[in-house]
Amino acid sequence: MAKIAPLSGFPELLPEQRVVEREIIASLSRTFELHGFANIETRVVEPIDRLAKGGEIDKEIYVLQRLAADADSKAELGMHFDLTVPFRATSPEHAGKLEFPFRRFQIQPAWRGERPQEGRYRQFTQADIDIVGRDTLGFHHDVEVVRVMVEALGALPLPPLSFRVNNRKLIRGFYRGLGIADVTTAIKVIDKLDKLPAETVAAQLVEQAGATPEQAEQCLRLATIRVADTSFVEKVRALGVEDEVLDTGPEELAAVIAGCASATSARVTVEANLRIARGLDYYTGTVLEVFMAGYERLKSVGGGGRYDALASDGKTTYPGVGVSFGVSRTLIPLIADGVLDGSRKVPSAVLVAVTDEADRDASTAVATALRKSGVACELSADAAKFGKQIRAAERRGIPFVWFTRADGSHRVKDIRSGEQVEADPSTRTPPAADLRPQVIKKENQ
RNA sequence: GUGGGUAUAGCUCAGCUGGUAGAGCGCCGCCUUGUGGUGGCGGAUGUCGUGGGUUCAAGUCCCGUUACUCACCCCA
Known part of the structure; x- marks a missing residue:
């Protein structure tokens, strides 16, 4: 025990x-x-x-x-x-x-x-x-x-x-x-x-x-x-x-x-x-x-x-x-x-990646848009390599990582499947099951 | 309250009859040039619960102490 x-x-x-x-x-x-x-x-x-x-x-x-x-x-x-x-x-x-x-x-x-x-x-x-x-x-x-x-x-x-x-x-x-x-x-x-x-x-x-x-x-x-x-x-x-x-x-x-x-x-x-x-x-x-x-x-x-x-x-x-x-x-x-x-250690359903510390505001804007639609999210703690930012999300159990590119376009990645798609922060919301942390029950324990 | 057991790395534990600490997992770095998980290579980490004693020498033996833990009692 x-x-x-x-x-x-x-x-x-x-x-x-x-x-x-x-x-x-x-x-x-x-x-x-x-x-x-x-x-x-x-x-x-x-x-x-x-x-x-x-x-x-x-x-x-x-x-x-x-x-x-x-x-x-x-x-x-x-x-x-x-x-x-x-x-x-x-x-x-x-x-x-x-x-x-x-x-x-x-x-x-x-x-x-x-x-x-x-x-x-x-x-x-x-x-x-x-x-x-x-x-x-x-x-x-x-x-x-x-x-x-x-x-x-x-x-x-x-x-x-x-x-x-x-x-x-x-x-x-x-x-x-x-x-x-x-x-x-x-x-x-x-x-x-x-x-x-x-x-x-x-x-x-x-x-x-x-x-x-x-x-x-x-x-x-x-x-x-x-x-x-x-x-x-x-x-x-x-x-x-x-x-x-x-x-x-x-x-x-x-x-x-x-x-x-x-x-x-x-x-x-x-x-x-x-x-x-x-x-x-x-x-x-x-x-x-x-x-x-x-x-x-x-x-x-x-x-x-x-x-x-x-x-x-x-x-x-x-x-x-x-x-x-x-x-x-x-x-x-x-x-x-x-x-x-x-199901996770944090309420966040999305981790908004930070591309560059000088550009943190762009990520903050994404987070604000997501929160307006009721999506709990947080910004990456630092502008580390994307691999590290994804790993940070994975450790916390956050299912999605959001990337913002210099041209203003956005991509969101489901890190469980690896699937990554174009997305709009003002309309995109995760599936209902991912919005809040869930209780996971393992059978046969 | 009564009676046992245990205490070593972040976690799980090994350490035989005393000879100046180890494994697995995890963590960090590199291979990997900003997109993780697999693989390979490399690396860091311990007042060995605590105080005292025995000894040339104690994680190891002895005593105290604290914490945790199990059973009884009782209950959610």
Whole structure:
């Protein structure tokens, strides 16, 4: 794997790599906007007590403090570790000026002080969509938000992705109907099924969640259900467990699976996967994780779900549902592996050659004409031999070199094909595909 | 936070039991007379991460340190 981070956990992209990130962010933004999501950017810091919730993640919060702060003063500001928690926490703050249900997308970096690894960074960019309601939020938004992310990711040049969806009401109801003592712990234990062997998980269900061996066995049976359609409903019913919430859970999950079906493709699949639980405790209904083929080692590249009561100002609660996509987690490994790259290091589509330093103005005039028609271009840095100027263009990935001759005539050369033709700077424009840097995807890497 | 590994040219790395640094790629020049890519010939580049120790002699051995990296934990 190529090295991208000179400062561990704080990756920096080179210009052509940044092309990949920018184009992908632009594509995501377009899809989100097509669905009416407004963009916001929130402050990077929050008062620590709004971020810290007593969980594991608290230890990873970076704090922000003046260098000249008193030695005994306590830091008050922490940098956000994701985009959802601060968004939900601050929604009540702007509630008077927002229209509910409020739908927004947000693409920003977040910070976590953990040990960096492939796909895990101390600074990373996330793309989030959420819909937040006031007091109530219709369930159909669960379907909507998942579907929007399916469409958004389906439009990207990535390896195949799979959305694995579950519903907390389904598993909670099932566990409760079974009579398991500690349902919350049982969910957390089941979540480890991908890492630990089934027997170990069963043993932990008995030890930690107060389940009987028979109940643990039933939990595992539920967790192995995994289908790409709504047939899971029958499979759950066949296990013969009864509980009042166990009716709505499967219904909701079935609605999400059915609602996304027409947006799936070879590139993005959506399945009901009853072992998906998610470690975070604020999810109340829909939960999902996204995985990328060939990159299972990264764990999920996205995730989200429904949370009914994360934000509240005392009188009003703000239920929401959202999905986030790990832009850095996904792209940096793909770039490092050579699967994705930018088509060039510079925005310029044309390098205007300089014949003679005394004649640089002639080249400037050509560049000005090209820019008037929206063609990004730059002048050669010096009036070196044409061979060198062409080579300079080639190294930057600039597809065209423009030559101006003493008699005022012009020629433009496509340096990929070597083809060179007469051209007029005021009317000539490169093919659309060459106007902007593109994301190049290499297969079989 | 816990436990491993690595650190030599711009990049990827070699350097055996200590004897005053090397390859490939890249870069620069020439063949090529202002139009690159292939080919041939030639050339430049290193405080061998850093501080100390052992030794006549350290890239090589020992200790410290820093950085990077992998796994666990957790997650995007």
